[in-house]
Amino acid sequence: MKRLRIAVFGYHKLGIEVAKHLAPTPCELLVIDSSDDNLARAAERGHATLKCDYTDDLELARAGIGRDIDLIFCLLPDEAQNVFLIISARALDERLTIVAVSDSPGSEQKLRAAGADKVIDPFDIAGRRISDLLVRPTVVDVLDQTVFGAADLEIAEVAVTREGRLAGRRLLDASRLAGGTLVIVGLVRSGLERELRFALEAPEYVLTPGDVLMVVGPAADVLAFRAEAAAGDAQRAI
Numbered sequence: 001m002k003r004l005r006i007a008v009f010g011y012h013k014l015g016i017e018v019a020k021h022l023a024p025t026p027c028e029l030l031v032i033d034s035s036d037d038n039l040a041r042a043a044e045r046g047h048a049t050l051k052c053d054y055t056d057d058l059e060l061a062r063a064g065i066g067r068d069i070d071l072i073f074c075l076l077p078d079e080a081q082n083v084f085l086i087i088s089a090r091a092l093d094e095r096l097t098i099v100a101v102s103d104s105p106g107s108e109q110k111l112r113a114a115g116a117d118k119v120i121d122p123f124d125i126a127g128r129r130i131s132d133l134l135v136r137p138t139v140v141d142v143l144d145q146t147v148f149g150a151a152d153l154e155i156a157e158v159a160v161t162r163e164g165r166l167a168g169r170r171l172l173d174a175s176r177l178a179g180g181t182l183v184i185v186g187l188v189r190s191g192l193e194r195e196l197r198f199a200l201e202a203p204e205y206v207l208t209p210g211d212v213l214m215v216v217g218p219a220a221d222v223l224a225f226r227a228e229a230a231a232g233d234a235q236r237a238i
Contacts, residue, residue: 003028005068009054009085010075011038014101018073019047026223032063054085057092066092074100074116079107083114090115154219156226160190162209164230172203174213178225182217 004027008019011033019042022029031042032052039049052059054076061067072089074082082100089096100116102108108119160166166174175184186198190210197205207213213229215222 005064005070006030007032007063007065007069007072008075009033009072010077011035011042012075012077015073015075016041018075019045023047024219030064030069054081054088057088060088060092065089065096069093069096071097071099074098074111079103079110083110086111086114086116154222155185155214155216156222158213158215158222158226158229160207160209160211160213161230166207166211166213166229167209169207170203171199171205171207174207174229175199175203177228178215178217181221182215182225185214185216187214188212 006022006027007030008015008022009032011019011031015031015033019029019031023046029047031039031047031049032054033039033042033049034051034053036051039051042049050063052063054060063069065072074085074089076082076085086098086100089098097118098116099118099120100111102111102119102121108121111119158166165177169177171184171187178184184199186196186201187205187207188196188211190208190212196214215225217225
C-alpha cells in the first residue's frame with residue numbers, strides 16, 4: 001500500500017511539534033522551509049528537508065506539489081503567507097489535502113476560502129484540554145498514559161477498498177478479523193457527512209468501499225490489520 005507523502009511548510013514551534021509526531025507514523029515526511037537555520041535543525045532531528053520559495057509555483061512543483069505529495073501542513077509564521085501558499089498549492093493540485101492553523105479570530109474563514117480542507121484552532125484545543133483537566137482529570141490522565149502517551153497505542157483510520165478484504169463484510173466480522181488486540185470504535189460511512197457511527201450501534205452493517213473504520217490498538221497491530229484489510233483474494237493466495 002502506498003505510503004502517505006506529507007510536507008510540512010514552516011519549521012517553527014508548531015512545525016517542530018507536528019513533524020515530531022508525524023515522524024514515527026508510516027508516512028514519508030518532508031520538511032520545507034526557506035530558512036537554512038530551520039532546515040538544519042530539522043535535519044538534525046532526522047527529517048528529510050527541502051529549501052523552497054513558496055511564492056514560486058515552479059519551486060512548489062519541484063517539491064512535489066501536483067505530483068506525489070498527498071497532504072501538506074501550512075505552518076508558516078504569517079497568516080498572509082499561509083493564505084498565499086494554500087492558493088498556490090490548490091491551483092497546482094485540486095486533490096491535495098491541505099491543513100492549516102488558525103492563529104487569530106476570523107482567520108479560519110480566510111484559510112478555508114483560500115482552499116484549506118481542514119483548519120485547526122490551537123487556542124480552541126488548548127481551551128478544551130484545560131476544561132477537561134478540570135472536569136475529568138482521571139480520564140485525561142488515563143488517555144495521556146495510553147492513547148496519547150508513552151504506551152504503544154494508536155487511534156487510526158483503516159479504509160475499506162474495493163479490492164480489499166473488508167468490502168462486503170459485516171462490521172461484526174471486521175471486528176473478528178481485527179483480532180483481540182484491536183478495538184473497532186466505529187466507522188464513517190462512504191458518501192455521507194463525516195459523522196462517526198459507533199460499532200456497537202450497527203454490528204450487522206455491511207461495509208462498502210469508501211467506508212473508514214476507526215480503530216484503537218497497538219501501533220504494530222494497526223499496521224498489520226491495515227495491510228490485511230487492503231489485501232485482495234489474489235494477494236492472500238500467494
